[in-house]
Amino acid sequence: MTDSEIKNNLDNIYDRIRTAAEKSGRRLEDINVVAVTKTVQTDRIQSVYEYGLRDMGENRVQELLEKYERLPADVRWHLIGHLQTNKVKYIIDKVEMIHSVDSLELAKEINSRAGKHNRKIDVLLQVNVSGEETKFGISPEEVYEYVNEIAKMDNISLRGLMTIAPYTQDPQDIRPVFRNLYNIYIDIKRKRIDNVSMDYLSMGMSNDFEVAVEEGANMVRVGTGIFGKRDYAQK
Numbered sequence: 001m002t003d004s005e006i007k008n009n010l011d012n013i014y015d016r017i018r019t020a021a022e023k024s025g026r027r028l029e030d031i032n033v034v035a036v037t038k039t040v041q042t043d044r045i046q047s048v049y050e051y052g053l054r055d056m057g058e059n060r061v062q063e064l065l066e067k068y069e070r071l072p073a074d075v076r077w078h079l080i081g082h083l084q085t086n087k088v089k090y091i092i093d094k095v096e097m098i099h100s101v102d103s104l105e106l107a108k109e110i111n112s113r114a115g116k117h118n119r120k121i122d123v124l125l126q127v128n129v130s131g132e133e134t135k136f137g138i139s140p141e142e143v144y145e146y147v148n149e150i151a152k153m154d155n156i157s158l159r160g161l162m163t164i165a166p167y168t169q170d171p172q173d174i175r176p177v178f179r180n181l182y183n184i185y186i187d188i189k190r191k192r193i194d195n196v197s198m199d200y201l202s203m204g205m206s207n208d209f210e211v212a213v214e215e216g217a218n219m220v221r222v223g224t225g226i227f228g229k230r231d232y233a234q235k
Ligand SMILES: *Cc1c(COP(=O)(O)O)cnc(C)c1O
Pocket: 036, 038, 059, 080, 081, 164, 205, 206, 207, 221, 222, 223, 224, 225, 235
């Protein structure tokens, strides 16, 4: 992908997000785009930066750390992949948000490490809506218990929910997955729990972001749709 191809892809994605947002009574400005930069070289990421995007997502700690060094300091890094408890310490002062909280043990470690840095870190709870065995995330039934536990942690701010939908040929098939999570998100929002603010619903990837936005996502994580096919197979 050349610089201009990447910028064309972004124009196209923003157009499609605008249409999807309008279908659900919102505007393009209400939707946050996280450019998923895993496996992508720094010069390509620079094109996205020049376009104006500042939110970048990585799913591996090591790769995030390398890119953190190479890209401008105002990039907001999102850790979107499964995070091992023993790696929290490496990224705690470098990320804007952790999308993939999937155990209380992990939440506790994030809380304690954030405390040592005197910061309060934004996290999302990852929910495995469809119960796919190959995916991380807690079940929809567990969400409320987790929300109540994380609400007690002083150095974590629970900002919303995240999911990765199953891959399907036709993204219409997974509309119920997105709708289901949106309903849980709204339900928690209405409960007005202290230290919990349901501001972000992170769902939708290259294959399915339009359906996700139509169903209420306000944060999408797009990789191949911007950068083209990844060099090596990584989910
Ligand atoms: C890779 C990845 C994405 C982006 O996937 P694309 O299909 O390339 O858009 C989004 N979210 C997570 C958690 C990922 O690991």
